[in-house]
Amino acid sequence: MNKKIEKALNKQINAELYSSYLYYSMSAYFHTLNLEGMASWMKVQTQEEMVHANMFNDYVLERGGTINLTTIDGPKTKWDSPLAAFEDAYAHEKKVTSLINNLVDIALQESDHATNAFLQWFVSEQVEEEAAADSIVQKLKLVGKNGSGIFMIDQQLQQRSFTAPPNAPTLP
Numbered sequence: 001m002n003k004k005i006e007k008a009l010n011k012q013i014n015a016e017l018y019s020s021y022l023y024y025s026m027s028a029y030f031h032t033l034n035l036e037g038m039a040s041w042m043k044v045q046t047q048e049e050m051v052h053a054n055m056f057n058d059y060v061l062e063r064g065g066t067i068n069l070t071t072i073d074g075p076k077t078k079w080d081s082p083l084a085a086f087e088d089a090y091a092h093e094k095k096v097t098s099l100i101n102n103l104v105d106i107a108l109q110e111s112d113h114a115t116n117a118f119l120q121w122f123v124s125e126q127v128e129e130e131a132a133a134d135s136i137v138q139k140l141k142l143v144g145k146n147g148s149g150i151f152m153i154d155q156q157l158q159q160r161s162f163t164a165p166p167n168a169p170t171l172p
Helices: 003-032 036-062 082-109 113-143 147-157
Strands: none
Touching: 003 036, 003 082, 036 082, 036 113, 036 147, 082 113, 113 147
16 A cells, blocks of 8 residues: 555544544533433444544555554533534534545545545545534524524434444444
8 A cells, every 4th residue: 555545544544533532522512411312413423433434444454554543632522502512513524524535635646546436435425424514503503592492403313323334344
């Protein structure tokens, strides 16, 4: 495996692990507010990000690369409101999109067609991730501080469950 790509993919593994850590922190925050649906939604995000990290990990190993995990910074633990937390989640997903796009750029620069093909799933996934977070942000903006509206959104988010993508590696 090209060392430039290996290094970039290792950075992405660490970014995915941080994402999981961030969403786990958000889940805990929502539990403290007794917003169990929002907490559950974030817990599903935590699981998805771990699957993403494992997908990158397995790909690097399959290509003969080496995994290099680095320190993961502690995430934020408190937000001013459910809206603020979901705005942070949306901003984070936009950042992850830019990271994935940068990986695609590197793969194209290095003429690594296999890595480019691998990354296309993540390109599509990020469209969904951003749309999901933004949808919740927009709903929370609509209801403002209305407790009944927040309760209804919380109940709706409780319905989400974790589904691993096809051919995803199983979690250890």
